[in-house]
Amino acid sequence: MDRKPILSIEQLSKHFGGIHALKGIDLHITAGEILGLIGPNGAGKTALINTITGFYRADSGHIHFMGQPLIGKSLHEIGRLGIGRTFQNIRLFKRMSVLENVMVAQKTFAAHPWKAFWGFTQRSAAVDEAMQWLHTMHLADKADVPAQTLSYGEARRLEIARALAGYPALLLLDEPAAGMNETETEDLIRDIHTARKWVKAMMLIEHDMGLIRSLSDRVVAMDDGRKIAEGSASEVLDHPEVQKAYLGDDE
Amino acid sequence: MLAGQIVNGLVSGAMYALVAIGFTLIIGVLDKLNFTHPEVFMFGGYVGLVALPFMPVAGAFVLAFAVGGLLGVLTEWAAFRRFVGGDARTTAALSSMALGLIVTDLVHKVWGTEPLRLPNMTGWLAESFSILGVNFLNLQMVLLAIMLALMWGLHHVIARTRMGRQIRAVAESSAHAALLGVNVLRVNQAVFFISSGLASIAGLMLALRADTVSPDLGLTFGLKALAVMAIGGMGDMRGAVLAGLGIGVLEALMFHLGWGRLGELTVWAAMILTLLLKPAGLFASGHHGQEQRV
Amino acid sequence: MIADHLFFTCINILLAWSVYAGLLTGSLSFAQGAFMAVGCYASGYFTAKMGMPMLPATGLAALIAAAIAALVGYPALRLRGIYLILATLGLTFCIRVLLENMEFLGGIGGFGGMKGGDLPKAAVAVALIGLLLWLLSISPLQRVFDAVREDDRVAAALGIHVTAIRLIGFAAGAAIASVAGMLYGHYMSFVRPENFDVTLSIYVVLYMVLGGVNNLYGSVLGAAIMTLLPEYIRFLADWRPTVFGAAVLLLLLFRPDGLLAYRPLTALARHGRTPLRSEV
Numbered sequence: 098m099d100r101k102p103i104l105s106i107e108q109l110s111k112h113f114g115g116i117h118a119l120k121g122i123d124l125h126i127t128a129g130e131i132l133g134l135i136g137p138n139g140a141g142k143t144a145l146i147n148t149i150t151g152f153y154r155a156d157s158g159h160i161h162f163m164g165q166p167l168i169g170k171s172l173h174e175i176g177r178l179g180i181g182r183t184f185q186n187i188r189l190f191k192r193m194s195v196l197e198n199v200m201v202a203q204k205t206f207a208a209h210p211w212k213a214f215w216g217f218t219q220r221s222a223a224v225d226e227a228m229q230w231l232h233t234m235h236l237a238d239k240a241d242v243p244a245q246t247l248s249y250g251e252a253r254r255l256e257i258a259r260a261l262a263g264y265p266a267l268l269l270l271d272e273p274a275a276g277m278n279e280t281e282t283e284d285l286i287r288d289i290h291t292a293r294k295w296v297k298a299m300m301l302i303e304h305d306m307g308l309i310r311s312l313s314d315r316v317v318a319m320d321d322g323r324k325i326a327e328g329s330a331s332e333v334l335d336h337p338e339v340q341k342a343y344l345g346d347d348e
Numbered sequence: 349m350l351a352g353q354i355v356n357g358l359v360s361g362a363m364y365a366l367v368a369i370g371f372t373l374i375i376g377v378l379d380k381l382n383f384t385h386p387e388v389f390m391f392g393g394y395v396g397l398v399a400l401p402f403m404p405v406a407g408a409f410v411l412a413f414a415v416g417g418l419l420g421v422l423t424e425w426a427a428f429r430r431f432v433g434g435d436a437r438t439t440a441a442l443s444s445m446a447l448g449l450i451v452t453d454l455v456h457k458v459w460g461t462e463p464l465r466l467p468n469m470t471g472w473l474a475e476s477f478s479i480l481g482v483n484f485l486n487l488q489m490v491l492l493a494i495m496l497a498l499m500w501g502l503h504h505v506i507a508r509t510r511m512g513r514q515i516r517a518v519a520e521s522s523a524h525a526a527l528l529g530v531n532v533l534r535v536n537q538a539v540f541f542i543s544s545g546l547a548s549i550a551g552l553m554l555a556l557r558a559d560t561v562s563p564d565l566g567l568t569f570g571l572k573a574l575a576v577m578a579i580g581g582m583g584d585m586r587g588a589v590l591a592g593l594g595i596g597v598l599e600a601l602m603f604h605l606g607w608g609r610l611g612e613l614t615v616w617a618a619m620i621l622t623l624l625l626k627p628a629g630l631f632a633s634g635h636h637g638q639e640q641r642v
Numbered sequence: 643m644i645a646d647h648l649f650f651t652c653i654n655i656l657l658a659w660s661v662y663a664g665l666l667t668g669s670l671s672f673a674q675g676a677f678m679a680v681g682c683y684a685s686g687y688f689t690a691k692m693g694m695p696m697l698p699a700t701g702l703a704a705l706i707a708a709a710i711a712a713l714v715g716y717p718a719l720r721l722r723g724i725y726l727i728l729a730t731l732g733l734t735f736c737i738r739v740l741l742e743n744m745e746f747l748g749g750i751g752g753f754g755g756m757k758g759g760d761l762p763k764a765a766v767a768v769a770l771i772g773l774l775l776w777l778l779s780i781s782p783l784q785r786v787f788d789a790v791r792e793d794d795r796v797a798a799a800l801g802i803h804v805t806a807i808r809l810i811g812f813a814a815g816a817a818i819a820s821v822a823g824m825l826y827g828h829y830m831s832f833v834r835p836e837n838f839d840v841t842l843s844i845y846v847v848l849y850m851v852l853g854g855v856n857n858l859y860g861s862v863l864g865a866a867i868m869t870l871l872p873e874y875i876r877f878l879a880d881w882r883p884t885v886f887g888a889a890v891l892l893l894l895l896f897r898p899d900g901l902l903a904y905r906p907l908t909a910l911a912r913h914g915r916t917p918l919r920s921e922v
Binding site: 381437441443445446447448567568574610620624 | 670714717731732733735736739742743844848881883884886887890895
């Protein structure tokens with residue numbers, strides 16, 4: 098398997114007004130791995146994803162994805178390059194159906210308005226492909242309901258299906274298990290394992306340490322905008338600085 | 349002549365500023381566009397038409413402020429209160445447009461569609477004086493003075509009174525303000541009262557200066573005030589004043605240079621330039637215009 | 643007489659659709675007056691002064707309108723929707739002032755000489771544009787539009803060029819309005835810049851709101867009601883703005899989506915599939 102990093106971040110910094118969210122982060126993700134990202138609330142984990150994907154503009158530093166610099170690129174350029182993500186606060190297209198949420202992510206149409214207009218001729222092929230993603234995430238029976246009627250667990254899986262439908266090389270998941278109970282979390286683990294087959298690498302932000310242990314090949318811990326530890330799940334979770342950062346923090 | 353034109357421009361600018369302040373206050377506090385505002389401005393002139401035969405000009409101003417303020421409270425109730433949530437901005441804008449249509453139509457029905465003359469001004473206000481050979485009207489000075497007084501008054505209210513603090517709190521975040529015990533509804537009503545009152549006064553000012561009132565002025569003038577607001581920065585009162593005065597003078601200069609009706613385009617050209625170069629507004633402190641781009 | 647009413651109903655349907663096209667991508671535009679004027683004057687110039695036949699004149703005028711839309715829209719569409727509202731209001735106002743100052747187009751006095759507009763042509767225009775909008779509604783592009791409208795940043799993260807999509811919607815709306823303008827001008831034979839003002843734009847937006855913003859049929863309903871009813875009910879004609887304004891106010895309070903608040907093509911019909919029973 099390829100050991101080259103598909104995403105490498107150097108000295109990434111971002112601040113808003115008084116808050117210094119990222120203070121010179123160095124990080125890389127190698128092809129084939131799932132990188133777990135942990136840290137207390139406010140550590141900058143979501144800010145990191147937002148800066149990688151273009152939701153935030155970095156103040157300084159470098160990000161390279163498959164050889165391409167990401168700094169300065171717009172949201173849609175980064176999306177087309179092959180980075181998919183989910184959102185901590187779930188941002189589905191609420192009034193569209195579950196199936197439509199996945200279909201809109203299909204790059205043939207998303208990136209080409211002209212093709213999209215005449216695309217009604219390829220409707221069944223597109224629908225079948227989207228249904229495949231729903232099957233993968235065990236949402237096929239909800240295909241035609243509006244996305245806002247989904248349960249929490251279903252909504253999160255839909256976000257993953259939607260992200261996958263664009264065939265991303267890198268998938269970034271932001272606290273997919275937040276608010277889930279045990280069964281839902283197990284379903285999620287199962288579905289993330291499946292998703293793994295479709296992408297080259299994944300980064301997973303999570304507070305649920307069980308999830309981190311069972312899914313991550315490698316873990317990075319952040320606190321206060323900085324990387325404080327890196328290694329295997331056990332190494333990082335037993336690291337004294339990591340434990341200190343979480344002191345008083347409920348899991 | 350030039351000096352006279354500039355004073356003229358300042359007076360126009362003062363009116364733009366007053367109306368723009370109203371727009372920008374409501375954007376800043378409620379984050380919505382109030383399209384009934386131009387018609388309240390227009391109505392101020394009609395308050396003058398009705399009141400001036402019976403009372404001195406000063407009284408007419410007070411009455412205009414009161415009537416305008418009440419119209420503002422009515423607008424808040426009819427077109428803004430119900431709408432919260434995602435599409436609220438659009439719905440409120442459309443609602444206030446519909447309300448504006450009603451106001452204009454009622455004015456048409458009562459006073460007709462043609463411009464009407466105000467009763468002739470007599471006394472001190474109609475006179476003029478000269479400095480260095482340039483003629484100035486007493487009226488112009490009075491209008492400018494009124495504008496300055498209103499600006500100062502508004503600043504004082506916002507910066508130093510309890511209501512002003514509450515207004516600023518709601519402008520920051522209505523949710524947080526509510527948690528802190530602020531009665532958001534009262535604040536909204538106050539904001540509408542103030543902004544509409546100011547617009548009404550501006551309408552009376554225009555009517556006095558032009559000697560006529562007309563139902564069409566609302567949209568023509570009011571839209572320009574919208575552009576002034578955009579130039580000054582949304583939600584930024586100081587920006588609205590500076591932009592208003594600036595545009596007033598600029599327009600006067602364009603007319604002076606002989607551009608005629610094309611001078612009307614000045615404000616829109618300025619707005620387009622602002623959107624292209626500094627979308628947050630030329631004078632804005634910037635907090636309303638951050639992560640705007642997609 | 644009824645042909646007259648129906649003709650103007652067609653014009654208003656087209657104008658309402660021009661707003662709808664922009665609204666599909668989340669852009670509320672008040673530029674209908676401006677683009678109607680562009681379509682009217684441009685096509686009128688081509689037919690009356692240059693002897694071009696109607697069809698190519700219309701096409702050319704529509705292109706001009708779309709080009710102006712792209713030019714004006716580009717700075718405004720990248721920012722918040724509120725800026726587009728301002729820019730389009732300003733555009734309508736400015737186009738009117740410009741036309742009043744262009745003597746070769748008749749200036750304030752007006753421009754005339756075009757003819758040939760009639761109900762059959764208007765009906766054909768409505769049918770064709772309606773067909774295009776319907777095709778759009780069953781195509782993947784509709785979903786792209788929906789996504790841009792629902793959450794433009796997430797849509798962008800999925801690879802959608804949001805500004806381009808917004809420009810498409812806005813320019814399409816401009817082209818539709820220009821067709822309406824062409825028909826209007828060639829029917830009236832004589833127009834003045836004051837016919838295409840901000841009030842017109844506001845009315846058209848409110849037609850669409852009245853009928854329903856969720857689908858293309860709402861515009862038909864709203865335009866038809868507000869154009870035809872006043873012809874037959876005297877009271878409505880005299881008090882049109884008040885009744886209209888009050889109707890829209892009440893509607894927005896109780897049914898913010900307009901009279902027709904449903905999406906006409908359910909997911910089932912749109913995807914041409916039978917509901918899932920056997921699939922899992």
